[in-house]
Amino acid sequence: MKKLINDVANVVKEQLEGMALAHPELTVRYKPTFLCRADAPIKGKVALVSGGGSGHEPMHGGFVGQGMLDGACPGEVFTSPTPDQMVACAKAVDGGAGVLFLVKNYTGDVMNFEMAAELVAADGIKVQNILIDDDVAVKDSLWTAGRRGVGTTVLAEKIVGAAAEAGYDLDRCADLCRKVNQYGRSFGVALTSCTVPAAGKPTFDLGETEVEMGIGIHGEPGTHRSPIAPVDVLARYAAEQIIDDPAYTRTVREWDGAGWADKVLTDEPFARGDQVIAFVNSMGGTPVAELYAVYRTLAAVCEEKGLTIVRNLIGPYITSLDMQGFSITLLKVDPEILKFWDAPVKTPGLVR
Amino acid sequence: MHKSQILDWLRRLDQVYTEKKDYLTDLDAAIGDADHGINMTRGFAKVMEKLPEVADKDIATILKTVGMTLMSSVGGASGPLYGTFWLKGGLAVDGKEALSAEDFLRMIEAGVDGIRQRGRPEPGDKTMYDLWAPVVAALKTRAGNGDDVAALVAAILPVAAKALADTIPLQARKGRASYLGERSIGHQDPGATSSYYMLETLNEALA
Ligand SMILES: Nc1ncnc2c1ncn2[C@@H]1O[C@H](COP(=O)(O)OP(=O)(O)OP(=O)(O)O)[C@@H](O)[C@H]1O
Numbered sequence: 163m164k165k166l167i168n169d170v171a172n173v174v175k176e177q178l179e180g181m182a183l184a185h186p187e188l189t190v191r192y193k194p195t196f197l198c199r200a201d202a203p204i205k206g207k208v209a210l211v212s213g214g215g216s217g218h219e220p221m222h223g224g225f226v227g228q229g230m231l232d233g234a235c236p237g238e239v240f241t242s243p244t245p246d247q248m249v250a251c252a253k254a255v256d257g258g259a260g261v262l263f264l265v266k267n268y269t270g271d272v273m274n275f276e277m278a279a280e281l282v283a284a285d286g287i288k289v290q291n292i293l294i295d296d297d298v299a300v301k302d303s304l305w306t307a308g309r310r311g312v313g314t315t316v317l318a319e320k321i322v323g324a325a326a327e328a329g330y331d332l333d334r335c336a337d338l339c340r341k342v343n344q345y346g347r348s349f350g351v352a353l354t355s356c357t358v359p360a361a362g363k364p365t366f367d368l369g370e371t372e373v374e375m376g377i378g379i380h381g382e383p384g385t386h387r388s389p390i391a392p393v394d395v396l397a398r399y400a401a402e403q404i405i406d407d408p409a410y411t412r413t414v415r416e417w418d419g420a421g422w423a424d425k426v427l428t429d430e431p432f433a434r435g436d437q438v439i440a441f442v443n444s445m446g447g448t449p450v451a452e453l454y455a456v457y458r459t460l461a462a463v464c465e466e467k468g469l470t471i472v473r474n475l476i477g478p479y480i481t482s483l484d485m486q487g488f489s490i491t492l493l494k495v496d497p498e499i500l501k502f503w504d505a506p507v508k509t510p511g512l513v514r
Numbered sequence: 515m516h517k518s519q520i521l522d523w524l525r526r527l528d529q530v531y532t533e534k535k536d537y538l539t540d541l542d543a544a545i546g547d548a549d550h551g552i553n554m555t556r557g558f559a560k561v562m563e564k565l566p567e568v569a570d571k572d573i574a575t576i577l578k579t580v581g582m583t584l585m586s587s588v589g590g591a592s593g594p595l596y597g598t599f600w601l602k603g604g605l606a607v608d609g610k611e612a613l614s615a616e617d618f619l620r621m622i623e624a625g626v627d628g629i630r631q632r633g634r635p636e637p638g639d640k641t642m643y644d645l646w647a648p649v650v651a652a653l654k655t656r657a658g659n660g661d662d663v664a665a666l667v668a669a670i671l672p673v674a675a676k677a678l679a680d681t682i683p684l685q686a687r688k689g690r691a692s693y694l695g696e697r698s699i700g701h702q703d704p705g706a707t708s709s710y711y712m713l714e715t716l717n718e719a720l721a
């Protein structure tokens with residue numbers, strides 16, 4: 163393993179210390195660990211908080227700032243953070259209008275954020291958890307823990323963050339977040355494994371001439387392996403998995419103010435004439451130039467399928483440490499979503 | 515079971531998780547994300563730091579402290595699950611300095627109920643619940659027999675060992691392992707394994 167680290171035990175902490183030095187507009191706290199806007203809490207504004215395992219930078223800490231997140235809770239590398247972090251963060255950023263937890267659908271994240279919501283609500287703070295579960299590589303929700311939360315998370319943090327900044331209340335922020343999640347779909351492809359610092363060796367073995375299709379963001383296995391192919395073939399496959407994905411139904415748990423309530427949600431498939439934001443993401447080890455080669459094919463497939471790309475985002479935004487590979491996210495937009503996508507944002511990881 | 519035996523149990527458990535760290539992580543590498551041993555070791559190291567502060571308190575306080583500590587240090591899926599297990603277990607034996615077989619049953623039952631509420635596992639989902647559900651059933655049938663806790667734990671250990679082995683042929687339907695589908699078959703569940711160590715270690719502490 164070759165990495166720019168000191169002691170593996172201090173990787174996350176030292177990286178956060180560097181971030182705090184580089185970005186005085188952020189406050190970084192330890193014991194428990196969280197980041198928040200230095201100007202938090204903002205009175206009367208809904209506070210957006212996300213979090214998850216580290217190793218996906220710039221997500222989530224790099225998206226804390228004006229027009230996006232108010233706070234973020236980083237866990238150990240690829241391990242969900244803990245409720246005490248989330249509670250401390252929520253208390254630090256709540257400006258009286260409540261806290262929206264944006265939760266990627268992984269069992270660990272879901273359970274830790276559920277405990278946090280119960281604790282925050284017990285302290286008299288309004289709270290809501292909205293799940294992001296957009297990875298079409300996971301087909302069914304009955305035999306699995308459901309679709310994983312991947313690329314749509316970045317877009318949701320941007321869009322809902324802008325809505326909160328514009329004065330949306332907690333219910334409207336939650337509704338918008340749920341809609342963005344239901345309008346977004348993603349698919350990822352890995353060319354190499356990643357190496358978790360504490361493990362010291364690649365998470366899985368992938369042959370020189372193989373790629374893993376349908377990969378998540380933690381080196382979890384994908385749907386299948388196939389021989390390496392030209393980028394046109396790989397990008398087309400990923401795009402078609404997303405665009406041809408049928409309706410998806412699952413049950414999610416949301417906080418109803420007093421307890422947990424089950425909600426059945428169905429995401430409708432894309433349709434000809436839809437306008438979309440196209441997001442081509444690097445898993446960390448793939449250079450940006452190669453992402454443009456992916457985008458070139460993606461644009462052609464969208465045109466064939468009758469989708470109009472109205473905005474795009476290209477770069478490493480939700481990564482998997484040093485993994486080579488890419489993911490594509492398509493998000494159907496309406497005027498509300500587009501308006502908040504275009505709103506200004508000022509964070510270490512995304513500026514407009 | 516006296517309080518000193520519970521403290522001994524926790525100290526031994528910390529050692530066991532340290533010894534089994536790589537094994538648990540390898541089990542998790544096969545069907546998860548290769549962190550279960552790391553998570554458990556980190557959690558129990560923190561429990562060892564906290565233990566001196568509460569060692570002279572009642573059993574409930576000790577168990578609740580273990581729960582709160584695990585909840586805030588383990589992370590992942592097992593953090594909230596084990597956190598709830600110890601917390602609910604502690605709440606069920608409030609005010610005690612020693613546990614009878616009936617108290618022990620109540621503690622385990624409440625803890626396992628906590629796991630069920632938090633993770634909503636079904637039997638056969640290939641989780642730690644597949645270890646605990648048969649253990650609770652076996653404890654219930656034996657707890658009224660006049661056994662003390664030591665005899666009770668010794669008697670149900672084979673049930674736990676069988677339940678652990680029975681996770682191998684299951685296909686995972688909860689947690690990270692579920693993404694593997696049929697490829698999760700043939701591997702022992704890491705969470706069920708760390709749960710088994712709790713009982714095995716308790717048996718040693720009471721011997
Ligand atoms: N819904 C659930 N109910 C009960 N037990 C579960 C559930 N999901 C997972 N588990 C247990 O948790 C164990 C995995 O714990 P681990 O500490 O590795 O967390 P994780 O799933 O890797 O979380 P993270 O991905 O956030 O690190 C599994 O082996 C299983 O026994």
Ligand SMILES: [Mg+2]
Nearest residue numbers: 546547549550
């Ligand atoms: Mg794991």
